[in-house]
Amino acid sequence: MGERALFLDRDGVINREVGYIVRREDVEFVDGIFSLCKTAKKLGYRLVIATNQAGIARGFYTEADYHALMTWMREEFRREGIVFDGVYHSPYHPEHGVGKYKREHEDRKPGAGMLRRAAHDLGIVLADSVMVGDRCTDVATAHAGGLRQAFLLRGTEDAVCGGTYTTVDSLSEVEAWLVKSSQIGAA
Numbered sequence: 348m349g350e351r352a353l354f355l356d357r358d359g360v361i362n363r364e365v366g367y368i369v370r371r372e373d374v375e376f377v378d379g380i381f382s383l384c385k386t387a388k389k390l391g392y393r394l395v396i397a398t399n400q401a402g403i404a405r406g407f408y409t410e411a412d413y414h415a416l417m418t419w420m421r422e423e424f425r426r427e428g429i430v431f432d433g434v435y436h437s438p439y440h441p442e443h444g445v446g447k448y449k450r451e452h453e454d455r456k457p458g459a460g461m462l463r464r465a466a467h468d469l470g471i472v473l474a475d476s477v478m479v480g481d482r483c484t485d486v487a488t489a490h491a492g493g494l495r496q497a498f499l500l501r502g503t504e505d506a507v508c509g510g511t512y513t514t515v516d517s518l519s520e521v522e523a524w525l526v527k528s529s530q531i532g533a534a
Contacts, residue, residue, distance in 0.1 A: 349470045349471055349475070350391070350392075350393050350469065350470055350472065350475075351391065351392055351393070351472060351475035351476045351477070351495075352394070352395045352432070352465065352477070353383075353384075353387040353392040353393070353394055353395070353476070353477050353525070354395050354396075354397050354462060354465070354477065354478040354479070354489075354494070355394070355396050355397070355479050355480075356396075356456075356478075356479065356480040356481060356482070356485050357396050357398035358398065358481075359377075359480070359482070359503040360377060360380070360479050360480060360481055360500055360518075361377060361380050361396065361420070362374045362375060362376055362377060362420070363375040363377060364481065364502070367401075367405070367407045367408065368402075369408040369412045369413070369416055370416075371420075374416075374420065376423070377500075378518065379517055379518035379522065380518055381424070381427045381429065382518075383479075383518045383519070383521055383522045383525075384424065384427075384429045385427070385428065385429060386522045386525060386526065387522075387525055388429065390525055390529045391529075392476075392477070392525070393432040393433070393465075393469055394430075394431045394432050394433075395431065395432055395433040395465045395471070396433070396434040396436075397435050397436075397456070397461040397465070397478075397488070398434075398436050399436070399437050399455055399456050399484070400413055400436045400438050401438075401439075401440045401443065401444075403438035404438055404439050404440035404443060404444035404445065405440065405443050405444065405445065410438055413436065417436075421434070432469055433465045433468060433469055435454070435461035435464060435465060436454075436461075437454040437455040437458075437460070437461060439451070439452040439454070439455050440455070441455075456482075456487070456488040457483075457484045457488050457491060458488065459488055459491035459492035459493075461488075462476075462488065462491075463492065466492075473492050473493050473494055474493050474494070474495060475495055476492075476494045477494060477495060477496045477497075477498070477521075477525070478492075478496070478497045478498065479498045479518070479521055480498070480499060480500065481499065481500045481501075481502060481503035481504060482499075482503060482504045483499075483504060483506050483508035483509070485497070485499070486499055486508040486509070486510060486512045487508070487509065487510065489510075489512070490509075490510045496512075496513070496524070496528075497510070497511070498512065498514075498515050498520075498521050498524075499512050499513070499514045499515070500515055500518065500521075501514060501515065501516050
């Protein structure tokens with residue numbers, strides 16, 4: 348029997364969307380992210396980050412810069428008692444990438460490659476899992492991966508996305524949904 352996961356986009360969900368972020372002094376965590384992660388862990392969800400990092404593809408920063416920032420961010424979460432089970436990123440962009448990064452790749456959202464790799468690596472059942480994103484590509488990724496539920500956090504993209512999803516104004520709404528759906532499942 349596999350496990351379920353809470354998949355989180357990074358920029359716009361974990362930290363405020365401010366463009367191509369690479370410096371820790373530019374990181375501002377989104378209200379409610381620590382509480383959401385703690386609740387998800389208590390409810391038995393694996394925590395997984397799945398993030399497109401086109402800034403690498405475009406040459407704005409390196410993969411080493413990305414990993415250094417993620418190491419710092421993960422440490423900030425550890426201070427809150429939260430450990431991520433997996434962190435996946437796509438450094439590719441089919442149009443604006445440079446060098447080896449200029450290509451289409453199954454990991455680049457809206458593809459579900461990162462979700463599938465996490466399922467393989469961590470024993471996750473995608474059909475029992477949830478995605479929180481701030482763009483239609485996140486919603487499309489959730490659909491492509493066959494996830495149970497997709498949430499679109501308002502604030503970054505105003506477009507109407509394809510498929511079924513729930514739009515939320517805050518991460519506390521996602522947290523409340525996780526709690527409620529766990530209670531229903533236990534009944």
